Structure formats: structure tokens, C-alpha cells
Amino acid sequence: MVEIFDGGLGTELAKIVTLDSKLWSGGLLLTNPQLIQDLHEKYVKAGAKYITTASYQTSYSSLRDEGLGAKSEEIWATSLKVAQEAAKLAEGVKVMASIGPYGSYVNDGSEYTGQYDISLPQLIEFHRPMVDFWNKSEADIIIFETVPNPIELQAILSLAITKPYIISFRVNDLMTIEAINKTSFTDALAIGINCVDYKDITEYYGQLTSTKNVVVYPNYGYQMINNQYQSTPEPSKWEECVKQWISLGIWGIGGCCSTSPEEIAIISKLLT
Template sequence: MITILDGGMGRELERSGAPFRQPEWSALALMEAPDTVRAAHARFVEAGAKVITTNSYALVPYHIGQERFDSSAERLADLAGRLAREAADAGEGVRVAGSLPPVFGSYRPDLFRAAEAPALFAPLVKGLAPHVDLWLAETQSSLEEAEAAATAVKGTDKPLWLSFTLRDGDEATDQPCLRSGQTVEEAARLVARVGAAAMLFNCSMPEVMQGALDAARSVLGEGFPLGVYANAFISQDEDGDANEVVSDIRADLTTRAYCNVAASWAANGATILGGCCGIGTEHIHAMAHSLNK
């Protein structure tokens, strides 16, 4: 049985006409029009998602500023959790994943500062914890980022899914790597060491995901839950900071095309599938209705 995730929240908000721009990204709708966030979650539930992710990815100083983070991060995380919970409870058997982002910026393992990370995670974890069923530390670019997220949720008694973003451009090699250059095998050993309940790959091109799944399985074994939720961008390897621009969406990743590649991941052992930036409700609907037939 395949667990269907939701798709990219930021672009779903943008398409619906919700407030959306950089640097606030998806946090802008949370702050200015929270009903649009609840409605976006509800559309993904209606499309067939059985795990929806809180709109807390952009609740970091990079996006909302240090002053607003210091004063409002916990309150906004609580709101993000409540909105997702309300949408999930209106469905049937839907779980809520608490999004824990890379707290110093997406695709930037070079900016990670271990000593400062706990203070950035703490208000997010505290605000989200009452509302979520599991933690999803996503778009992790390095082992250090992922371990900090795992440490932040210790003691919450909720499962942790660790999701990594991969090199997907000219710098990609035959050996799948995180954007830090660390290997997927190293990341899989970290997943095992911290006791994560699943390992996923997200916010990278679909073309690099199967190699990462194979590498993870070689370490974790056939029975360990693996997942993918790719983005609809061209390679971001050369862009440096994924937070700087609103990237264009690939025209070739139609609903049918994405559903077909997701089916290939499922055929090769992935059991958790969804979409990241640019993958919308129509993609999730198609996956939900085809992959679990």
C-alpha cells in the first residue's frame, strides 16, 4: 500500500490567489490569509493525500525576519499546526506531518551553524507538537542539518521522517549525493542511527530519485520505508540559494508524466509518494487513484 503525501504548498497557495512572494514565501498566506492555507490543505485531502504537511517551512528568520521570528515563530507554528489538523480531521484517516525546514536556508549546507540551530527549532517544535502525528524534517542538504532536526524532536514521542534534497545538475554523479556532497549511503546510516521511521528524498528533479532510493535500500534493507516527493523545477544546483527566486515550473512534468515516474518509484520499492514545489493537487489526485488500485 502506498502512502500518498500532499504536493507543494507554496505554489498551491500562489495558484489559488493567496498572498505569495519572496522572501516570505508560503508564510505570507499564513500571516495574512490563514483561511487560504486551510483551504489548500483541504484540496490536497480531497485529492487523496493521506499525509498533509504543516505550512511551517518558511517560519525561519531567512523568510520572516529575525524580529518576527523571535516574537511570533511559536504562535505561527501553532497556527500552521491547527490549520493542518482541522483539514486532516475533516477527512478520513489523514495524518499531519510537522514540517521542520533547513533553518538557515534551503540548499545551503554551507550556512549551517550547529550552535544556533536548537534555538531556531525550539519554537517550531513547541508550536507544532500538539497538532502533528509525525515530524517531517525536509529538504535537508547535509548530515549536520538532519541530525540537528532529529535532536530537536527527541522526547516528543512522535515518529520522525528524514527527507533529503539531492544534487541534480551537472554536479550530480553516479553516486547519489546530498547537496553538501555527502553520499546517500552516509545519510541512510544517519537515518538508522537516529532512529528515524522513514527516509525520503524531496525538492530535487525526478530524474535523480531512483538512484537515491537504490542507495538508501542498500544500507537500510528492503523493508525500511522509503519515499519520494520531487519538485517540478529544472536543476537548482547552479542557483545556490533556493530561497532567492520563484523558479519556473517545468512544462514537461504533466500530471501523466509525474504519475508515471511515481509509479516507477513504487514498482522499485518506494511506499511514501507525493510532490514538492510545483506538484499540485491534480498530480496528487492522479497518483492517489492509480497507485493504490
């Protein structure tokens, strides 16, 4: 059975409101959390059984820099609350607590390249506050997203994670499929590949040797064009790729940047 994951949050919210905060969609947790809940609900109605909190860019370090360190747990709790409210719309919907990579904090593109100037102990301490919070929360799963290099992966695996968890990777020159294959994920619920072009997923998946469940949630034509991120949607190509992923027996399928409830609905339709 294929599990259906949700799609993009920030790229969808940016269609209806200006996201000018360093916290990206997480900034709406302070100003208009209902917009986030409304989008979660659209994903649930589209068939998603796993929805992700809007906490990707709300690391403690990011909140501290914005003068919100003392409110960090309150903000994370809000991200959980609006997702839980949306999850009530359908039976069996699970809420995943999102933790973004260090690169989403420095906001210099390194979440894609994995080129960090930071030590392993520093990366462990960067992730610790959110892991500690989500461990004690009512979230169903913790999901580490867009992990772009082996050092950050090592940092994550060094922490005590007491909930079911997923680690999803941004494949690049550092976080190669080979590097993923060399790692043991004994306690993980699943591993994933996200924030890569959807047309590359079939090739990447074919190279994985892990026996863990695999979730794929790629970008949908999201790329830099004329110094601006733009999407070039091809619905028929998306559907073709989803059919391939289903036939391969991939455990979980969803979307990342530029995917919308419409793309998730296509997954749902193909599974009915």
C-alpha cells in the first residue's frame, strides 16, 4: 500500500501572501496560522494521509535571531496545533513534525549543496532544541527534511530521537545515493528523497539499496529562471512519473516545492 504525503507549503502560501520573513512560511505561525491550517486541510481533502508542520525554517537559531527564542516552543506548538486540526478532517491522518537542515537557517543555498562551514558538535547542538521539543510533543512522526550532507546526517543520528522518524535527503555531490546506501538506519521509520526534480526520482530510487521504507516527495519543475524561482508544470509528465513510482512499490509519495493539492490529488486518483 502506498502512503500519500502532502505537498509544498511555502511555495503554495507564497501564491496568496507575501512571505518576506526569514522564517518563510513559518512566519505565518505568528501572523496568520489559519492560512497554514487552510492549506493543510486542502491536502487532507486531496487525499494526503501524512501532513507536515510549517516548522521547517523555524529552528531555535532562526527564532533566536528574530528575537523570538523565548517563544520557540509556543511557535512550534502552534505549527502542531493547526496541523492537528486539519488532520481531523479524515480518519488516520498523521502529523509529521518538520525539522529543516542547517542550510535553511543560514539561507545561502547550502541546504541544496550541503556546503557547510560548521562542525559536527555544532550541528548536533543546532538540532537539539527542536528534537527535544518534538520528542515530548503529540506529533506522530518527526521528519528531518532536505538533509544535504553526511555530516548533518551523522549529527541527526547522534541525537536521542524517541518518536518514529523519517530522514529525507537532498541528493547532490556530497549527499550522494552511495553515501545514503553506506548508512545504517536501524531505528528510522523510513528514509526519503525530497527537493530534487521529479524527473530524477525513478533513477535515484533505482540506486537505493536500503531495505527501509522509502518516501519520495520531489520538486515539481521548481527552478531558478532569470534570477527568480519559477515552476514549469507538466501535469501529464507528473502523472506519468507517479505511475512509475507506484509500480516500483515506493512506500510513500508526495511533493515538495511547487507541488500543490492538485498534484497530491493526482496521486490519490491513481491509487483508487
